[in-house]
Structures are given as C-alpha cells and as structure tokens.
Amino acid sequence: MNAAAPQLHAFDQAISLRATAPNQFTGSTSEAYLNMVGPFGGVTAATLLNAALQHPEVIGEPVSLTVNFAGPVGPGEFEIEAVPLRTNRSTQHWLLLQRQDGQVVTSASAFFATRRETWSEQQIACPEAPAAASLAALPLRADRKWFGNYDFRYVSGLFDPTQAEESSDTESLLWARDNPPRPLDFASLTALGDIFAPRIFHRRQRFTPAGTVSMTHYFHADQAQLARVGNRHLLGQARATRMHNNYADQIAHLWADDGTLLLTSTQVVYFKE
Template sequence: MKDFKTLLSSVRATENNNEYTVDIEETWLQGRTAFGGLSAAVIVKAMLNQLPYDRRLRSLAVMFVGPVAAGEHRIVLRELRAGGSVTHIQGEIICNGEVGATVSAAFGKDRPSSTSLASPIMPQVAQPETFDAFPFIEGITPTFTQHFDMRLCSGSLPFSQADSADFSMWLRFKEKGELDVPALIAIADVPPMPGLNMIKHPGVGSSLSWYLEFPSQSVNTQMSDWWFYDYRSQAAGNGYFNNYATIWDSNGQAVMFSRQVATVFEK
C-alpha cells in the first residue's frame, strides 16, 4: 500500500513539454475512481515543477469529468499566462485517452497592502482525541479513507437520513512527513460531502465541481497535524447539493475556503 508521499513521487516529467505521468494506486480509490482531492493534488504537483518559487497557490477550480482508475495516467499542462505577479495554469489528467479531471489554478506573489481583514474565527471545539474515530470497514467505507484519521464533532454520519446536511470534524493524515501544497489540497477533499448524511444506504454521492481558496499560509507543517472542518449545505434539490466549508489548522487559523457542487443518486 502506497502512502501519499510515495504516490506523489510518481508524478514525473516525460520527454514531451508540459506533460507528466502519474501512477495511481488502488488503495486511493473511491469506488472506481481516485478520490477527487488526489486527482487535483497530482495535477498541482506537476504545475509546481514549472513555477517560480515566489508564487503561492491562491485558488484552484476543479471539474471532475470521468473516472480516474488505478494505473498510470498522463497529466497535460497549459500555461495560460505568466504576468508580473500571477501565473494562470490549466491541467488535465488523461485516463485511457479521456479526461478524468481538469484543474485551473492561479499562483500569485505576495503584494504590499494597507488593507487586512481577519479570517473567520474557529468555533470552540473539544480536542480530537475526545471524539470517536471513523472506522474503516472494507467494502463499505471508501477505500482511500484508510489513509486518514477522521473524528466527527457535530452532525450525522453518512446514510443516517439526518434532518441537516451540516457537520464538523477533525481530520489528519495517518502518515508522517512534511506538509506540502498537494497534501493540503488532498486533505481538503477527504470528508464525505454534506448531503450523504441525509439519504439512506445504498445511495451514492460524488463531486461535480470544486473550488478551493487559500487566504493564508498554513502554520501547520506536518502531515500528522489536525485540521478542523466546518461543512455546510447552502441549497439542495433535484439531485444536487451546493456545499461550502471553512478549514482551520490546529492553531485556529483559517487556511482554506471550499465550495462544491455535488450530485446525489438515491436508490
């Protein structure tokens, strides 16, 4: 079983300009596809190889187009523009000749500014160890979740037919190592989507699109550090959920804002 760092090291440049390969391992799947955070992370990993050191990821927009199965796939990049402060890049992961996911990302330098607004304050919550861990149940729990430690703080578990889609949780990688941008992207997409907790088994949910913003530099430095998630659904109907989240590091700093359009199939 490959850990995240080992899988990420399989992102390698080819002889073709702006093209890479990646080897997806089966323990990182969610059903028949790699979980969305991983697909986005490997594309951004390729992007980082082509950027100046002073340009930090500010935002990314992901479209989940088709399945990204286990095996070797191509990553193709296209630089849209490299300005004085911001670089825009698009990337695709190509699986058996078809697009699996696309990423549009903006990387920008820090700029001098006289304006500053405080980020949202993290809710008061007990420490992770006071909550029960999500169990990994082979054949029932998504395969990739065995790589993470999740603790539900509020709200309901998936398929519990709850009255509300909203929930909060603590989450971290089970592996150790230095945190980097691809790991940050991956961990942002680990929790079950809001809405799965409102339907009954064997319903299915998946992301259609995902937007992620990075308002500040994380002070977390290790993959084993905890993250706190506040996930909410803004609207739902006709098989789609419009969800959003704020993600704080263990020091209470808001590090990521997330928006998601998700599909739900009730059986």
C-alpha cells in the same frame, strides 16, 4: 520503516509525477487511495496541482484551484498536461488536463501568486470543538480504502446509515490529518479539502450514488502558515446551501488548531435520487 532509506508516505507516492516532455507528466493511480469507484477525488486534485507545483516555470504559491471531475479515472497510468496559460509579473494562471487513453478524465485551472504583506483579517471564527485527542478515530472501511490514509475524528455530523433519524441540517465538523502524520503542504491541504462525505448522505442518513463534479479551493494560507501547522489535525466544517434535481453544493472550511482559516472550498456534487 527503514531508517537508512525512509519509505515515501503513501500520499507522496500517490501524487508523484514524472516529467516526460515540456508541459507533460505521467503518473499512476494509487491502490492506497481507492474510493468506491476510482481514486479519492482529493488525491486526483492534489496530483493535478502537483503538476503545476513541480513545473519548471512555476512562480509563487497556489491561491485558487478548480478541479472538474469529467469522467471516471481508471486504474493505472495517466498523463497530465500542465500549461501556464498566462504568466504576469507576480501571478500565473494554469490549465491542467488529466487524460487516460487520450480522453480527458479531469480538467483543472489553478491560479498562483507571489503574495506581499498587506492589511489582513480573518472574518469568520473557528468553531468551538473538543481537542482531537479527546475524540475517537473513525473506524476504517473496506469499501473506502482511502479512509485508512486519514485520521478522522468527528465532533458532529457523521454519516451513519444505522441511525434511525434523518439529520435536521447538513453540517459536519471533524478533525482530520494524514495517517501516518505528514507535514501539511499545498498538495495535502488540497486533498484534505475533499474529505467530507456528500452532504446529502448526512442530511438523509442514507446512501445514494453521488460524486463530486467540480471543486474549487481558495488557499488562504501561505507556505509559512502551513509549515506552522506541521502534522497536527485540521478542523473541517462543511454544509450545503441547496440540493436540487441531481445537484447539491457544499461550502467547507479548514482551520489550523490555532484558529487560522487555511482553506475555503466549495463543490457541486451529483446525487442520483
């Protein structure tokens, strides 16, 4: 790294967009975040959110985001259309469409709001976990290049097809952060919400073709809370409620290391067999 001109983090490169016309942005897929087929979905989601975040008409901060993975994102350029569908006094609803060759590859909706201080309470407790520093980092994998941009430290529920036994449940618990470390923001939290292997991999400890179809994030944290996290690990927990005829759901939570719940996320995942 050159101290005079610090290199952009691979994540910031991956989600960077250039405005081309009102509501129109262009970007390019990142080699660094390649998954088995196309880019890691978390980075695609973060890129769509980023179009709203850097739109000149944006108000408030993200409260919810739904991303629908409609078709494979091919390598190279893409267009994002970001339309503020409805702007109220302190809330804003967005439609976000990612296209390649004129065809929709990803669609999303986002809800932004200006929050005021109210009565607040966290209803679910952060699970007990040994400190991230006491756990081994997950080794890198050549077939999932995006792993290299994260530091994953599994507490339990690792998908490991070399295990002889199926798991009795679908729950995984792990620490995660960007690698190299990067201060947490809404875009990186969006991507971190998609780090969990398909629950069916862990449940059966074997691979089947699978991929997220739709993902919904609820951001419980505001910018000040994200800033307090800095670049420290988040604790992530994911489980499924039902897997049935090609589709399974996942409910996940991401906590700061002080026990604050930052994100509740659900997704529905295709699996082949």
